[in-house]
Amino acid sequence: DAGVIQSPRHEVTEMGQEVTLRCKPISGHNSLFWYRQTMMRGLELLIYFNNNVPIDDSGMPEDRFSAKMPNASFSTLKIQPSEPRDSAVYFCASRKTGFPYEQYFGPGTRLTVT
Amino acid sequence: DAKTTQPTSMDCAEGRAANLPCNHSTISGNEYVYWYRQIHSQGPQYIIHGLKNNETNEMASLIITEDRKSSTLILPHATLRDTAVYYCIADSSNYGGSQGNLIFGKGTKLSVKP
Numbered sequence: 001d002a003g004v005i006q007s008p009r010h011e012v013t014e015m016g017q018e019v020t021l022r023c024k025p026i027s028g029h030n031s032l033f034w035y036r037q038t039m040m041r042g043l044e045l046l047i048y049f050n051n052n053v054p055i056d057d058s059g060m061p062e063d064r065f066s067a068k069m070p071n072a073s074f075s076t077l078k079i080q081p082s083e084p085r086d087s088a089v090y091f092c093a094s095r096k097t098g099f100p101y102e103q104y105f106g107p108g109t110r111l112t113v114t
Numbered sequence: 115d116a117k118t119t120q121p122t123s124m125d126c127a128e129g130r131a132a133n134l135p136c137n138h139s140t141i142s143g144n145e146y147v148y149w150y151r152q153i154h155s156q157g158p159q160y161i162i163h164g165l166k167n168n169e170t171n172e173m174a175s176l177i178i179t180e181d182r183k184s185s186t187l188i189l190p191h192a193t194l195r196d197t198a199v200y201y202c203i204a205d206s207s208n209y210g211g212s213q214g215n216l217i218f219g220k221g222t223k224l225s226v227k228p
Contacts, residue, residue: 004157043158043218091157101205102148103216105157 004106018080025094116141116204132189136202151198
């Protein structure tokens, strides 16, 4: 299995631009998670989906952030407009329903907003 | 989910056992203890989990005290590649509780030295 795939791996953009991060979960996994990691705040859960349905988006910082999962094999996290404080590493993770319950993380997207 | 407490950092000599402690004094009966690690610039990686009994897999061993208020992750023969941040998490996913939205703390930064 290829594992969780994220693209792009690195993104540099200017303040005010729209940014779209992409994730392909492991085939057969029913749940998908988006995390953000910064030095100051550590690893934070932004949103997660079960069977393509958003379950908890309480971690999404602002209305500038939105996430979609149109099908079981693809999800996007969009920031519009982007701001310098959005600079972070964004991780996508997936897991399957049923035992065992561990999450599998992708390699992350390093976002820099100038 | 119960709060966990870990030392900020630890050192270990290469080839020796690394014992990483975790306190979870408020853990409830249906919460499992999960361990993940994050090697620099990579996504977190699942290591092991347990409920009551000690567990062992190809990566590590997990020792949980009888009262379940603390646990120790053991890397039997640490190598330089085990240098990472190790996270201990109490989660009730196995009972369908938290749906798997893991709460990552600061973790323990383990440095394996030659």
